[in-house]
Amino acid sequence: MVLTRKPVAAAAALLTLNLLLAAEARAQTPAVKEEAKTTLDTVVVSGIRASREASLNQKRNADGIVEVITAEDIGKLPDKNVADAVQRIPGVNISSGAGGEGGFSENDRVSIRGTSASLTQTLINGHAVGTGDWYVLNQTDAMGRSVSYSLLPSEIVSRITVYKSAQADLVEGGVAGAVDIETRRPLSFKNAFTAELSAQALYSSLAAKTDPQVNALFNWKNAAGNAGVLVQLFSESRSERRDGQEVFGYGVIDPHSAAAQAHPELAGVLYPNQINNNLFTQKRIRRGGLFDIEIKPSAALTLDLNGFYSRMSAVNFDHSFMANPDEMLNIDHANAVPTQFKVVRNMLTEASFDPVAGHSPGTVDSIARPGAASKSWYLDFNGKLRVNDRLLLSAKLGTTRGLGSTPGDLGLESALPVGGLSYRTHGLQRPAGVSFTGFDSGDYRATEVLGAWWSVVKVVDREHYAQADAELGLDLGLLESVKFGVRMADHLRDLKQPVNGGCGWGGVPVCTELAPWDGARYPGNYGRAMGADGMPPMWLQSRQTIEDYIYRHGTPQFAKRWGEFTVKERSHAAYAMANLGGEQWRGNVGLRVVKTRQKVAYNLVPDRDGKPDEYTPVSDARSYTDALPSASLRFNLAPDLVSRLSAARTITRPDYSSMAGAITSIDALTNTGNSGNVELKPIRSNNYDATLEWYFAPKSLLSLGLFYMDIGSFVGYGTSIQMLPNPSHNGAIEPFSISMPTNVRAKNKGLELSLQQALGGGFGFSANYTHARGRDQDGQAMVGSSRHTYNLEGYFENERWNARLAYTHRSDYLVGLDRSYAQHAAGVGNLAASLNYKINEHLSLQIDGLNLNNPTLKYYGETKDQPRAFYSNGRQIFVGIRASL
Numbered sequence: 001m002v003l004t005r006k007p008v009a010a011a012a013a014l015l016t017l018n019l020l021l022a023a024e025a026r027a028q029t030p031a032v033k034e035e036a037k038t039t040l041d042t043v044v045v046s047g048i049r050a051s052r053e054a055s056l057n058q059k060r061n062a063d064g065i066v067e068v069i070t071a072e073d074i075g076k077l078p079d080k081n082v083a084d085a086v087q088r089i090p091g092v093n094i095s096s097g098a099g100g101e102g103g104f105s106e107n108d109r110v111s112i113r114g115t116s117a118s119l120t121q122t123l124i125n126g127h128a129v130g131t132g133d134w135y136v137l138n139q140t141d142a143m144g145r146s147v148s149y150s151l152l153p154s155e156i157v158s159r160i161t162v163y164k165s166a167q168a169d170l171v172e173g174g175v176a177g178a179v180d181i182e183t184r185r186p187l188s189f190k191n192a193f194t195a196e197l198s199a200q201a202l203y204s205s206l207a208a209k210t211d212p213q214v215n216a217l218f219n220w221k222n223a224a225g226n227a228g229v230l231v232q233l234f235s236e237s238r239s240e241r242r243d244g245q246e247v248f249g250y251g252v253i254d255p256h257s258a259a260a261q262a263h264p265e266l267a268g269v270l271y272p273n274q275i276n277n278n279l280f281t282q283k284r285i286r287r288g289g290l291f292d293i294e295i296k297p298s299a300a301l302t303l304d305l306n307g308f309y310s311r312m313s314a315v316n317f318d319h320s321f322m323a324n325p326d327e328m329l330n331i332d333h334a335n336a337v338p339t340q341f342k343v344v345r346n347m348l349t350e351a352s353f354d355p356v357a358g359h360s361p362g363t364v365d366s367i368a369r370p371g372a373a374s375k376s377w378y379l380d381f382n383g384k385l386r387v388n389d390r391l392l393l394s395a396k397l398g399t400t401r402g403l404g405s406t407p408g409d410l411g412l413e414s415a416l417p418v419g420g421l422s423y424r425t426h427g428l429q430r431p432a433g434v435s436f437t438g439f440d441s442g443d444y445r446a447t448e449v450l451g452a453w454w455s456v457v458k459v460v461d462r463e464h465y466a467q468a469d470a471e472l473g474l475d476l477g478l479l480e481s482v483k484f485g486v487r488m489a490d491h492l493r494d495l496k497q498p499v500n501g502g503c504g505w506g507g508v509p510v511c512t513e514l515a516p517w518d519g520a521r522y523p524g525n526y527g528r529a530m531g532a533d534g535m536p537p538m539w540l541q542s543r544q545t546i547e548d549y550i551y552r553h554g555t556p557q558f559a560k561r562w563g564e565f566t567v568k569e570r571s572h573a574a575y576a577m578a579n580l581g582g583e584q585w586r587g588n589v590g591l592r593v594v595k596t597r598q599k600v601a602y603n604l605v606p607d608r609d610g611k612p613d614e615y616t617p618v619s620d621a622r623s624y625t626d627a628l629p630s631a632s633l634r635f636n637l638a639p640d641l642v643s644r645l646s647a648a649r650t651i652t653r654p655d656y657s658s659m660a661g662a663i664t665s666i667d668a669l670t671n672t673g674n675s676g677n678v679e680l681k682p683i684r685s686n687n688y689d690a691t692l693e694w695y696f697a698p699k700s701l702l703s704l705g706l707f708y709m710d711i712g713s714f715v716g717y718g719t720s721i722q723m724l725p726n727p728s729h730n731g732a733i734e735p736f737s738i739s740m741p742t743n744v745r746a747k748n749k750g751l752e753l754s755l756q757q758a759l760g761g762g763f764g765f766s767a768n769y770t771h772a773r774g775r776d777q778d779g780q781a782m783v784g785s786s787r788h789t790y791n792l793e794g795y796f797e798n799e800r801w802n803a804r805l806a807y808t809h810r811s812d813y814l815v816g817l818d819r820s821y822a823q824h825a826a827g828v829g830n831l832a833a834s835l836n837y838k839i840n841e842h843l844s845l846q847i848d849g850l851n852l853n854n855p856t857l858k859y860y861g862e863t864k865d866q867p868r869a870f871y872s873n874g875r876q877i878f879v880g881i882r883a884s885l
Contacts, residue, residue, distance in 0.1 A: 048764070048795055048797045048802055048804075049699055049758055049762075049764060049797060051070040051071070052699045052756065052758070052764070053698065053699045054068075054070050055068040055069060055070050056068075056695065056699065056700075056701055056756070058159075058161075059693075059701075060642060060693070060695060062634075063167075063579075063586060063587050063588050063632045063633075063634050063644075064163060064164075064165040064166075064167055064588075064632040064644070064646055065163075065164040065165040065632070065644055065646055065689050065691055065705065066161055066162060066163055066164065066165075067089040067090070067091075067092075067161070067162040067164070068159060068160070068161050068162075069085055069086065069089070069157075069159065069160045070158075070159050071157060071158050071159060071184070079154045080106070080153065080154060080213075080236070080850070080878075081106065081107065081108075081149050081150055081151075081152050081153055081154055082110075082149050082152045082153075082154055082157060082160065082179075082181055083107035083108060083109065083110050083149035083150075083152075084107050084154065084832075084850070085154055085157070085160065086110055086160060086162060086179060087107065087110075087791075087808055088766075088768075088791045088793060088806060088808060089162055089768075090705070090752040090753070090754045090768035090769070090770050090791070091112055091113045091162075091164060091705070091707075091752050091770045091772075091789075092110065092111070092112055092162060093110075093111045093112075093114065093784065093786055093789055093810055093813075094107045094108075094109065094110055094111075094149075095107070095108065095109045095111070095117065095784075095825075096108055096109075096857070097109070097135075097138075101135040101137060101138060102242070102244060102246070102857070102859075102869055102871050103242075103825075103857035103871045103873070104240060104242060104871075104873055105204070105238075105240060105242075105850070105851055105873035105874065105876055106150055106238065106284070107149065107150075108148055108149055108150045109146050109147075109148075109149065110122070110146075110147075110149060110179055111146075111176065111784050112162070112164065112174075112176040112177040112179075113164070113176050113177070113707060113709070113748065113750065113770070113772050114748060114750065114770070114772030114773075114774050114782070114784060114785035114786050114787075114789075114813070115175070115176040115709075115748060115774065115782060115783075115784050115785065116144070116146075116782070116783040116784040117144065117146035117784065118144040118145040118146050118652065118655050119145075119174065119175040119176040119652050119683065119784075120146065120174055120176055120177060120178065120179060121171065121172075121173040121174025121177070121178040121179070121652075122146070122147035122149075122178070122179050122181070123171060123178060123179070123180045123181065124180075124181045124182075124183065124308065124378065125180075125181070125182055125183060125306065125380060125382075126171070126180060126396070127171070127378070127380055127396060127398055127400070127465055127467075128171065128173075128400060128463050128465060128489065128491075129147060129308075129376060129378055129400050129402070130376055130377070130378065130400040130401040130402030130403075130461045130462055130463060131146075131147040131148045131151065131374075131376050131402040131461055132148065132151070132373075132374035132375050132376060132402040132403045132404035132405070132459065132461060133148055133374055133404040133459070134148075134150075134312060134314035134372050134373055134374040134404060134405075134406075135314075135372075136369065136372070136406045136409050136455075136457055138404070139404040139405075139406060139457045139459045139495070140457055140459075140495065140497070140563050140657075141563075141657060141674055143459070143493070143495070143655060143656045143657035144655040144656070144657070145173070145652060145653065145655055145656070148374060148376070148402075150284075150286070150312060150374070151286070151310040151311075151312055151374060151375070151376045152181065152310065152376075153215070153234050153236060153286065153310070155198070155215045155217070155232065155234060156181075156183050156184075156232060156234075156290050156308070157181055157182070157183065158182045158183055158184040158185070158188070159182045160179065160180070160181055160182070161179075161180045161182070162177060162178070162179050162180075163177050163178040163179075163180065164177045164689065164705075164707070165177075165630075165632055165644075165646035165648060165687070165689050166178075166628070166630050166646075166648035166649075166650050166687065167577065167588055167590060167630050167632060167648070168483075168575040168576065168577040168588075168590025168591055168592040168628070168629075168630050169469065169483055169485065169575060169577055169590070169592075171487065171573075172573065172592060172594050172626075172628060172650070172651055173651070173652055173653070174650065174652060175650045175651065175652040175683050175684075175685045175687075175709070175711065176650075176709070176748075183290060183292065183306065183308070184217075184219070184230060184232075184292065185228075185230070185292060185294050185304065186219055186220070186221050186227075186228025186229055186230040186292055186293070186294045187221055187225060187226075187228045187294050187296070189219045189221060189228070189230075192220065192221055192222070192223065193219070193220050193885070194217070194218070194219040194220075194884070194885065195216075195217065195218050195219075195884065195885040196215075196216065196217040196882070196883070196884045196885075197214075197215070197216050197217075197882070197883045197884075198213070198214070198215040198216075198846075198880060198881075198882045198883075199212070199213070199214050199880050199881055200212070200213040200214075200846065200848075200878045200879060200880025200881075201213070201878070201879050201880060202236075202237070202238060202876060202877070202878050203876070203877045203878075203879075204238065204239050204240070204241070204874055204875075204876055205854075205874040205875040205876070205877070206241045206242075206243065206529060206872065206873060206874025206875075207239040207240060207241035207281070207874065208241075209239035211237035211238055211239055212235070212236075212237055213235075213236045213237070213878065213880065214233075214234070214235045214236070215232070215233070215234045215235075215236075216232065216233045216234075217230070217231070217232045217233075218230070218231045218232075219231075225296075226295065226296040226297075227294070227295045227296070228292075228293075228294050228295075229291070229292070229293050229294075230290075230291065230292040230293075230294075231289065231290075231291050232289055232290040232291070233288075233289040234286065234287065234288060234289065234310075235285070235286075235287045236285070236286045236287075237283070237284065237285045237286075238283075238284040238285075238286075238876075239281075239282075239283055239284075240280070240281065240282040240283070240284060240316075240873070241279075241280070241281050241282075241873075241874065242278075242279075242280040242281075242282075242871055242872065242873050243278075243279060243526055243527050243528075243529060243530055243532075243871070243872045244276075244277075244278040244279075244280065244530075244869060244870060244871040244872070245275065245276065245277055245278065245431040245432065245527070245530070245532065245869065245870045246275075246276040246278055246320075246868065246869045247272045247273070247274065247275055247276070247432075247861075247866075247867055247868050247869070248272075248273050248274040248276065248322075248670055249272075249273045249274075249670050249672065249818075249821040249861075250270045250271065250272055250273060250821065250861060250866055251270070251271055251272075251273050251326050251329065251330065252268060252269070252270060252271075253266045253267060253268065253269045253270075253271060253329055253348070254267075254330075254331045255267040255268065256331060257329065257330075257331040257335055258331075258335045258336060258337050259329055259335075259336065259337050259338060262337045263337070263338075263341070265343065266341070266343070266348070268346070269343055269346055269347070269348050270346060270347050270348065270866070271325050271326075271329055271347075271348040271351070272325055272326075272348075272423070272425065272432075273324075273325065273326040273670055274322045274323065274324050274325070274326060274670075275322065275323045275325070275423055275425075275432050275434055276320045276321065276322045276323075277320075277321045277322075277431075277434065277522075277526075277527070277535065277538060278318070278319065278320050278321075279319045279321075279522055279523075279526060279540070280316065280317070280318050280319075281316065281317050282314060282315065282316035282317070283313070283314075283315055283316075284312055284313065284314055285312065285313040286310060286311070286312045286313075287310075287311055287312075287313075288308070288309040288310035288311055288377075289308075289309060290306070290307070290308045290309075291306065291307055292304065292305070292306040293305045293306070299386075300385060300386040300387070301383065301384070301385050301386070302383060302384045303381075303382075303383045304381070304382050304383065305379075305380070305381050306379075306380050307377070307378060307379045307380065308376070308377060308378050309375075309376075309377040310375065310376050310377070311373060311374070311375040312373060312374050312375070313371075313372075313373050314369075314372045314373055314374065315369065315370055315371065315372055316369050316372055317366075317367070317368050317369070317543040317546075318365075318366075318367040318368075318369070319364075319365070319366050319367070319522075319540055319541070320364065320365040320366075320367075321362070321364050321441075321522075321538040322362050322363050322364065322365070323361060323362045323421055323423055323434045323436070324360070324361060324362050324363060324421070325348075325351065325353075325421070325423060326670075327359055327360065327361065327362075328351075328353045328356065328359070328361065328421060333359060334353075334356040334358075334359040336353050336354070336356050336359075338351040338352060338353055339352050339353065339354055340352040340422075344865070345863075345865050347425075347865050347866070349424065349425045349426075349427075350422075350423060350424035350425065351422070351423060352420070352421070352422040353420055353421045353422070354420050355418050355419050355420050355437075355438050356418070357418060358418070359418065360415040360416050360417065360418060360419075360448075361416060361418075361419055361420065361421035361436055362415075362416040362421065362436065362441075363413060363414065363415055363416065363450065364413070364414045364415075364416065364447065364539075365411055365412070365413050366411065366412045366414075366541040366546050367409065367410065367411040367412075367546070368408070368410045368411075368543040368544075368546040368547050369406055369408065369409055369410070370407065370408050370410070370543070370547060371405065371406070371407035371408060372405070372406050372407075373403075373404075373405050374402070374403065374404050374405070375401075375402060375403040375404075375405075376400075376401075376402045376403075377400065377401055377402075378398060378399065378400035378401075379398055379399055379400075380396065380397075380398035380400075381396070381397050381398060382394065382395060382396040382397070382398075383395055389473070390472055390473040390474075391470065391471070391472050391473070392470070392471045392472075393468075393469070393470050394468070394469045394470075394471075395466075395467065395468045395469070396465070396466070396467040396468075397465070397466045397467075398464075398465055398466075399462070399463070399464045399465070400462070400463050400465075401460070401461065401462045401463075402460070402461035402462070403458070403459065403460055403461070404457070404458075404459040404461075405457070405458050405459070406455070406456065406457040406458075407456055408454055408455075408456065408547070409453075409454065409455045409456070409457065410452075410453070410454045410546055410547055410550045410551075411452060411453045411454070411502075411546070411550075412449065412452045412515060412541070412546050412549060412550065413449075413450045413451050413452070413453075413504075414444075414447040414448060414449050414450060415447060415448045415449075415450050416436065416439065416441065416446075416447060417438070417439040417446045417447065417448070418438070418439075419436050419437055419438030419439045420436065420437035420438050421434075421435075421436060421437075422434070422435045422436075422437070423435075424534070425867060426867075427864055427865055427867060428826055428858050428860055428864050428867055429531075430530070430531035430532060430533065430870070431527060431530060431531065431532040431867075431870045432867070433532075433533055433534025433535070434534065434535070434536060435534065435536050436536055440537070441536045441537055441538055441539070442521050442536075442537030442538060442539050443539060444514070444517040444539040444541070445514065445517065447514070447539075449504065449511040449512075449513070449514060449515075450504055450511075451502060451503060451504025451511060452502045452503050452504060452511050452549065452550045452553060452554055453500070453501070453502035453550070453554070454499070454500070454501050454502060454550050454551075454554050455497060455499065455500045455501075456497065456498055456499040456500075457495070457496070457497050458495075458496045458497075458498070459493070459494065459495050459496075460492065460493070460494045461492070461493050462491070462492045462493075463489055463490065463491045463492070464489070464490045465487065465488065465489040465490075466487070466488050466489075467485065467486070467487040467488075468485055468486055468487075469483065469484070469485035470483070470484055470485065471483040478580050478581065478582055479578060479579075479580060480579045480580060480581045480586075481578075481579045482576065482577065482578050482579070483575075483576070483577045483578075483579065483590075484574075484575060484576040484577070485574070485575055486572075486573065486574045486575075487571075487572075487573045487574075488570075488571065488572050488573070489569075489570070489571050490568075490569075490570050491567075491568070491569040491570070491571070492566070492567070492568055492569075493566070493567045493656040494565075494566045494567075495563065495564055495565050495566070495660075496564055497563065497564055501554045502550070502554050503553050503554050511553055512553075513553075515541065515545050515546065515548075515549040516545055516549075517539065517541065517545070518542065518545075520539070520540040520541070520542065521537055521538060521539055521540050522535075522537075522538045522540055526538075527872075529854060529856070529872035529874065530856040530870045530871070530872035531856065531870075532870075562603050562615055563603075563660075564602070564603060565600065565601060565602040565603070565656075565657075565660035565676070566600070566601045566602075567598070567599075567600050567656050567659055567660065568598070568599045568600075569596060569597070569598050569599075569653065570596070570597045571594055571595065571596045571597075572594065572595050573592060573593065573594035573595075574592070574593055575590060575591065575592040575593070576590060576591060577589070577590030577591075578590065584635060584636045584637070585633060585634060585635045585636065586633075586634055587631065587632050587633035587634055588630075588631070588632055589630070589631045590629070590630055590631075591627060591628070591629050591630075592627075592628040592629075592630070593625065593626070593627050593628070594625070594626050594628065594651070595623065595624070595625045595626075596623060596624055596625075596626075596653065596682075597621075597623045598621065598622055598623065598624075598653075598659075599619060599620070599621045600619065600620045600621075600659050600660055600678050601617065601618070601619040602617075602618060602619075602660040602676070602678070603615035603616065603617055603618070604616045604617075604618050620678045624681075624682065626649075626651050626682070626684070627649070628648070628649045628650065628651060629648065629649055630646075630647070630648035630649070631646065631647050631648070632644065632645070632646040632648075633645045633646070640694060640695045640696055641692075641693070641694055641695075642692075642693045642695070643690070643691060643692045643693065644689070644690070644691045644693075645689070645690050646687070646688070646689040646690075647686075647687070647688050647689075648686075648687050649684070649685070649686050649687075650684070650685050650687055651682050651683065651684050651685075652682065652683045653682050653683075654680040654681075654682060654683065654715060654741070655715070655741075657674075657676055658676050658677060658680055658715060658741040659676055659677070659678060659680055660676035660678065671726070671734060671735065671736045671737065672736060672737045672738070672739075672821075673724070673736050673737070673738045673739070674738065674739050674740075674817070675722075675738045675739070675740045676740070676741065677740050677741050677742065680715060680741060680742075680743060681713045681743050682713065683711060683713055683714055683715060684711070684712050684713050685709050685710060685711040685712070686709070686710045686712075687707070687708070687709050687710075688707070688708045688709075689705065689706065689707050689708075690705070690706045691703060691704065691705040691706075692704050692705075697757065697758070698758065699756070699757075699758040699764070700756055700757040700758060701754065701755070701756045702754070702755050703752075703753070703754045703755075704751065704752070704753055705751060705752040705753075705754075706750075706751050706752075707748075707749065707750055707751070707752070708747070708748075708749045709747065709748040709749065709774075710747055711745065711746040711747065711748065712745055713743045713744075713745075714743070714744050714745065714746035714776055714782065715741045715742070715743060715744075716741070716742055716743075716744040716746075716776050716778075716780065717739050717740065717741055717742070717816070717817050718739070718740055718742050719737050719738065719739045719740070720737075720738055720740060721735050721736070721737060721738070722735070722736050722738045723735055723736075724736045724738075739817045744776045744777050744778065745776065745777040746774065746775065746776040746777065746782055747774070747775060748772060748773070748774035748775075748782060748785065749772075749773055749774075750770065750771045750772035750773055751770070751771050752768065752769070752770045752771075753768060753769045753770075754766075754767070754768040754769075755767050755768070762796050762797045762798045763794070763795070763796050764794070764795050764796075764797075765792075765793060765794045765795070766791070766792075766793045767790070767791065767792050767793070768790065768791050769788070769789070769790040770788070770789040770790070771787065771788060772785055772786065772787065772789070773785070773787060780814075781813070781814045782814065783813075783814050783815070783816050784813055784814070784815075785813055785814065786810040786811045786812065786813040786827075787811050787812070788809075788810070788811040788827075789808075789809065789810040789811070790808075790809055791806065791807070791808050791809075792806070792807045793805070793806040793807070799838070800837060800838050801835075801836070801837055801838070802834075802835075802836050802838075803833075803834065803835045803836070804833065804834050805831075805832075805833045806831070806832045806833070807829060807830070807831050807832075808829065808830050808832075809827065809828070809829035809830075810827060810828065811827040812824055812825065812826055812827050813825055815859065818868065821861055821868075822861055822862055823859055823860075823861065823868050823869075824859060824860050824861070824868075825857070825858070825859050826857075826858035826859065826860060826864070828855050828856075828857060828858070829853065829855060830850075830851060830853065830855055831849075831851075831852040831853040832848075832849060832850050832851075832852065833848070833849045833852060834846070834847070834848045834849070835847045835848075836882075842883060842884050842885060843881065843882070843883050843884075844881070844882045845880075845881055845882075846878065846879070846880050846881065846882055847877070847878070847879050848877070848878040849875065849876070849877050849878070850875070850876040850878075851873065851874070851875050851876055852875055854872070854874060854875050856870055856871065856872050857869075857870070857871040857872075857873075858870055
């Protein structure tokens with residue numbers, strides 16, 4: 001399609017069409033009266049169709065390109081956090097992880113138009129929110145700018161506005177766009193007293209466990225309607241079990257190896273380094289609340305104090321049973337010759353090996369993480385003063401803090417006995433089959449302890465902010481008003497790893513005894529949901545056993561870690577924006593200028609002859625100033641036809657772990673690692689948007705949108721070989737393949753199609769499709785770029801019943817680098833449903849379902865012949881009751 005290949009030319013053509021249609025509309029129809037400026041935070045809706053109408057009205061009246069979801073939309077969908085809700089918006093993608101932990105049942109990250117989640121700004125009531133990650137690798141390695149939505153339950157939301165086009169009065173930070181989550185305000189409620197209670201039982205099919213979900217809201221306002229207090233509380237538990245298989249990268253058969261010498265056709269052939277049958281179990285408990293105190297001392301003055309707190313306990317146990325083809329084929333290890341093998345498209349898809357003395361065909365990692373948690377809170381004070389009919393002043397002052405914490409990352413690694421190994425891969429069709437010979441892989445007593453470790457990780461994300469704005473009405477012809485303001489923010493991201501230790505590695509005492517074992521094995525249905533076959537019996541340790549063993553045998557030797565770093569950012573911004581309007585059009589033009597001062601402190605590891613705990617502390621300070629112009633225009637082409645044009649320069653600062661110059665992590669098994677780059681520039685982009693929207697009936701819309709992003713300093717990845725000490729080999733200096741972020745040019749372009757329509761008899765539907773194509777200067781896919789995303793949804797509503805069925809699908813996309821190897825997520829669809837029965841005005845019954853099609857999340861390397869991971873999480877069914885007064 002020409003429009004997607006040349007979006008700038010398409011936008012120009014669309015503007016010409018707008019002007020022609022506008023001229024025709026003025027000649028044939030009376031002038032359309034300009035809408036009064038909408039006070040969005042006072043919208044109260046009831047019912048699916050009413051909430052759709054309110055959302056469309058807010059979208060239609062906006063100057064820029066936005067999407068809106070109201071509270072009723074979230075309340076009547078099986079949406080358990082904000083990410084679940086926004087995934088059905090055209091141009092929005094979600095993922096269930098930040099990148100390092102694989103996929104889970106609960107959605108956690110949001111991105112816009114096929115970009116990385118780090119390029120989406122997430123705000124609550126217009127201000128930043130501190131966030132934390134519970135998974136240890138995201139705390140230490142994949143530390144981005146994105147917000148963890150698993151900390152944000154949907155019940156706190158009054159409305160969500162997704163800004164796809166930038167404007168000067170929005171906080172900078174989202175190259176692709178921004179998600180602004182607005183909480184409820186006490187004075188917006190209709191009644192003097194409101195109480196709501198939702199109680200549900202969540203059944204997780206794979207874990208076969210049921211957990212409680214409780215949410216409560218209380219709101220009071222006085223008879224005069226000028227003072228109110230709101231309190232919300234939530235306590236939500238979820239049992240996770242994830243069956244998975246992971247391939248830790250691919251090696252190349254050395255032409256000088258025994259395998260290649262015996263079979264020359266194997267020289268240069270790829271093979272899986274390790275095949276890991278992973279069993280992950282977790283108990284998530286999300287608890288917290290929100291309060292809001294709102295007063296109006298006079299008709300002209302409104303003051304508001306609101307706060308939010310959310311903590312998710314994420315205690316988990318991660319058990320990995322790994323087959324090691326690399327141990328057999330590597331020229332520096334067993335250097336074995338396969339007794340049987342098959343090569344497909346230069347991939348050793350299956351092979352069998354006889355036992356080799358002194359070499360184990362597999363290893364087992366049992367990792368307990370007691371106390372793993374994430375947390376987010378903020379306290380925000382803001383006020384508005386109507387000085388007179390023309391001048392409105394507003395101010396905001398607040399602080400926010402996030403925390404990611406792993407008080408104990410406790411691992412025990414064991415070697416399987418000497419024996420034979422066979423494996424067979426099936427591409428992305430299903431997980432690989434693995435078998436061992438010569439010993440019972442289901443008996444822990446035959447293993448040998450290689451080593452144990454513990455570490456402590458704490459990551460703080462904190463921001464203090466202050467903001468002042470003024471809007472002055474002018475009514476000077478086309479110039480309706482001007483808005484201007486200033487903002488300052490002081491941000492800190494700090495990673496500490498104060499305790500590290502263990503036994504068996506790096507010169508510390510050897511682990512001399514096996515841990516106790518109660519005879520447990522993997523569940524009998526392990527891997528069945530993801531289509532696995534040929535799974536061997538596999539022993540299983542308990543979390544408590546691992547904890548007790550490490551605390552008893554471990555020695556705290558490594559008191560420091562390379563990857564610790566601190567990023568401090570102080571930004572000062574000022575903006576001015578003019579609101580314009582004519583007979584059949586309106587819009588805004590503005591400029592935001594922001595100066596950023598940045599200081600990064602990190603640890604430099606010696607290139608050679610260093611021990612794992614040796615490094616040199618260094619720091620880097622720099623500053624930069626960005627001018628961010630923006631313009632948005634809305635044309636009323638006819639009473640039911642609206643078009644918009646937008647152009648803006650946007651900025652996102654680099655991910656925190658990308659900026660730290662330290663080597664943030666290494667994998668001693670695969671000799672790979674990740675490093676930051678303190679010289680990274682911010683991601684800067686010139687964005688262009690054009691839309692055409694036809695509101696052809698009440699609660700109905702047909703729209704087309706085009707977008708184009710010219711990103712001058714996108715962050716891509718390269719690799720380099722560095723000589724580093726290997727802690728698994730007593731600090732021996734070895735070559736490591738280290739991936740490092742670098743700035744490159746990139747372009748992202750595409751289109752969005754959307755259709756919503758209310759049908760007769762209480763029925764309605766919506767459908768949307770997004771096409772995005774993001775590529776860097778070398779033709780490589782941008783992280784997060786799915787070529788195709790679509791949503792289908794149908795609903796029914798009458799006085800007693802309402803029901804919805806929603807299906808979301810996104811195609812393949814690049815997740816990033818894992819152990820210096822590319823990792824892509826395969827396309828996946830997800831089915832959700834909800835059914836509600838209204839008993840009376842105060843009581844209703846609910847049944848909600850997530851992941852009803854029980855999708856298997858699949859990941860692959862450079863091609864689909866290189867499977868990287870399979871994950872199955874089961875289905876989640878919520879049954880409960882909602883009461884209100």
